[in-house]
Amino acid sequence: MPKPTKGPRLGGGPAHERLLLANLAAALFTHKSITTTETKAKRLRPLAERLITFAKRGDLHARRRVLSVIGDKEVVHVLFTEIAPLVAEREGGYTRITKVGNRKGDNAPLAVIELVLEPVAKKKPAAKKAAAPKAAPAEVPAEAPVEETPAEEVVEAPVEEAPEADVAETKAPAEETAADEDAK
Incomplete structure (x- = not known):
């Protein structure tokens, strides 16, 4: 069983954090890039990368596991049919986080998290x-x-x-x- 994270959760309890991250992941897969706080982006990255890895497998069990996290069938369809083939050669690092400064209202540090969809450049050994x-x-x-x-x-x-x-x-x-x- 995974060990729960220590400290305060995003937005309150663990259930709310899970829903918040699922919504952020759905928005990321729909728009390919989203702007959010640094903390949320850092917490979203492992979840999004795991879901993309499931999408690369492409079987029914993987689709059902992704559907258990993201409830929207259209988003899951986009993930499996559009995003997974683009990152098929990539072994990891499907997302990129770029810090963009602070928000005007509350001075919260913002970051852009985006999918890395460029083809992989093969390195010579x-x-x-x-x-x-x-x-x-x-x-x-x-x-x-x-x-x-x-x-x-x-x-x-x-x-x-x-x-x-x-x-x-x-x-x-x-x-x-x-x-x-x-x-x-």
């Missing part, structure tokens, strides 16, 4: 990006042996930063330590 740079240095050809020049003839030239130079710098200390260990 980060593991493939990390594997690609590791493969690139392996393809760099081995450097030719460097001839040692006397100290007097050394001329400093501007160094360009390139991936090949970074690979050579990282390999050089490892080769030096291996040579030092062999000498010992």
